[in-house]
Amino acid sequence: MTKYRITYTTGIANPEGRHIEFSEIKEYKTDDFNYVMNEFLKEKAYAKIIRIDRLE
Numbered sequence: 001m002t003k004y005r006i007t008y009t010t011g012i013a014n015p016e017g018r019h020i021e022f023s024e025i026k027e028y029k030t031d032d033f034n035y036v037m038n039e040f041l042k043e044k045a046y047a048k049i050i051r052i053d054r055l056e
Contacts, residue, residue: 001027003055006040008047021050 004026009019028036033052041047 001029002031003027004036005053005055006036007050007053008040008044009050010046011048025055 005023006026007021007023009021011019013019026036026040028039030036031054036052037049040049
């Protein structure tokens with residue numbers, strides 16, 4: 001299993017007009033970034049992924 005930190009935004013802005021960023025750590029059984037991105041978007045279809053970091 002490989003751990004990834006996925007940073008994303010929901011497209012919802014705070015009162016100052018800045019988008020709020022969220023970060024989650026998830027485990028997937030592959031090193032394929034496309035698979036990780038697609039699986040994450042199945043759970044959170046509203047998310048806009050900013051970056052995916054592989055954690056050691």
